[in-house]
Amino acid sequence: MTQTYRAFVVRKEDDATQLGYEEHHVPEPQDGEVVVRIAWSCVNYKDGLATLPKGGVVRAWPRVPGVDMSGVVAASRDDRFREGDQVVCTGFDFGVNHDGGFAELCCVPGDWLFHRPDGLSLRDCMTFGTAGFTAALAVQQMERNGLAPDNGEVLVTGASGGVGSMAVAMLAKLGYRVAAATGKTDAATFLTGLGAESILSREEVSAEPRPIGKARWAGAVDQVGGRILAWTLSTMAYRGVCASTGLTGGPGLQSTVFPFILRGVSLLGIDSVMCPMAERGPLWTRMAGELRPSDLGSITTEIGFDDLQASLATILKGGVTGRTVVRVAGD
Missing domain, CATH: 3.40.50.720 (NAD(P)-binding Rossmann-like Domain)
Incomplete structure (x- = not known):
């Protein structure tokens, strides 16, 4: 594993925020934590609010926003997840009080993760997202x-x-x-x-x-x-x-x-952020089946990792139709 990774970071100075890409060092997971190499993320209205100094989402800076991500386990100290597992994270404190999915890598509690549902690709999972x-x-x-x-x-x-x-x-x-x-x-x-x-x-x-x-x-x-x-x-x-x-x-x-x-x-x-993990699995299974839109691709616009700032500004202005997925390192 490389020693550094790129992250999109929000920093707050006085009454203004500054947005930009930074190099971060790869963390060592502690007991119960999992390091994930992020493949896909997506842009939500809440992510836009996280870039504002008084958006009401982030309470401590600097912060890597992005409340959703899907990717591949790179290292784990949680017995439920092994290197190479494909996993998804949505909600909890991810991208709010904990660095989120707008990065090439993240380290999160295993309790926030679930395995990619059968029938959905990692990209599909982010088309749904939060x-x-x-x-x-x-x-x-x-x-x-x-x-x-x-x-x-x-x-x-x-x-x-x-x-x-x-x-x-x-x-x-x-x-x-x-x-x-x-x-x-x-x-x-x-x-x-x-x-x-x-x-x-x-x-x-x-x-x-x-x-x-x-x-x-x-x-x-x-x-x-x-x-x-x-x-x-x-x-x-x-x-x-x-x-x-x-x-x-x-x-x-x-x-x-x-x-x-x-x-x-x-x-x-309806609160999806703190929805208990025991309820998430069955509902994601249903999303992969009878709730899956007939043409999932028609809802989706794809952007690159370097296009985040413009997309976040657009969603705050109400200019986004459907869903925007972010290719971080996805195939």
Whole structure:
């Protein structure tokens, strides 16, 4: 193994951050740790926030961001993993309070790793990444709370983003009728290609919500929060199920109790970061099977390791459609 590796590093000075590539020394794993040579990573909105001085993600600098990675074990002091094993890491403190996946190598607790699921390549795993896992978790939790294809239409907000596009594709694959809401006027063809039956504009779903509106949605996956989540809740059908997965539109929520006490609506909080490892394996197996989008490649744009800074700036501006995978050393 070489003695150094390249890493994309965020440093904070006063009220500003500086981004750049640095050479780091290869660490020696301690008991329970695994060194992984990273093949692929991906770009998430959270990774963009990690580059901002007040993004609310990173609390200690310098930091290597990147909340997802897939690669090959280079050294291990965890009996569950051996040199040459193909592994994946998403969530926990990876890329937040622990150096993450925007590097050629990482050293992580074995408790954060799982073996690459059968049926998915290392690149496929990063096409899903945290976004795909979050979407799958939302679908699973909605189903556990009564959602079924015969119940009616399912709304996905922020549909052209990572979580949204994955949710549209997964729900359509399962036979749901999907309505996709997006602020990107040029995303309609992309979303109908994923299986959406109808497209709503951002203006439609961000209208001033009534205390209780016309009942429309049997289910909803909301990646936006704020006023759009309030409007979505007010338009849920009787015993509808809404999964809250993100806050790209802001963390606030001004709603009323009427959707809950008059229509029996359920609002489900979806957290993929600290999801117990025992639950991850079965869901990733499902992602490799019935939840796998029919054309996974159509959701994906690939960039090189040296293209990270531009891609992170773009995702913060809302300029990314679908998923962006990062070729670190992947074949």
